[in-house]
Amino acid sequence: MTGRLSIMLMCALALAACSKTPSTPEPITGGDPRAGRALLARYGCASCHKIKGIAHADSQVGPPLDAIRSRGYIAGVLPHDTDNLIKWIRHPRQVVPGTAMPELGVSEAEARDMAAYLYSQ
Structure with missing residues (x-):
């Protein structure tokens, strides 16, 4: 019986370790880096920027966003x-009129998440 209990306990621990845990908010931004990564991909940031951890994010139109x-x-x-990073992500043309960076309609919460991902790299 103890052998069976040990196996059940090990299985439960293994399942717990594999479960998807929510991402911890990044302390500086209060945003979620995991959500930020998805948002950077969804908004097409990779079409202009090199971004570590984002598929096909190797463009050199805009500056690289690593470090x-x-x-x-x-x-x-x-x-x-x-x-200021959040402001730039949300409203680049208010900061630098005529910039090539487009206004994408990013919300405050989305910009926090995006900044959290960039800071996590």
Whole structure:
């Protein structure tokens, strides 16, 4: 009986380890990096940017988005902080009129998630 109990316990632990756990919010942005990754793909960010962890994200139209945390400025004009990154993602043409980066209709929550993913890389 203890052998059977041990096997059941091991199976339960294995299943628990394989279950999909919710992504932990990134502390700086409060966003969900897992959701941000999906949003970066859905909004087509890879068509212009190189983004680590996103399939086919190797374009060089816009700057690469790896190591974004270490950059001093966003779009060359905004001092780099979380709020400014979110602002840039949501409304790039308000920050830099005439920029090639399109207004995509990204919500505040989506921009937080996207920033969380970029910061996690």
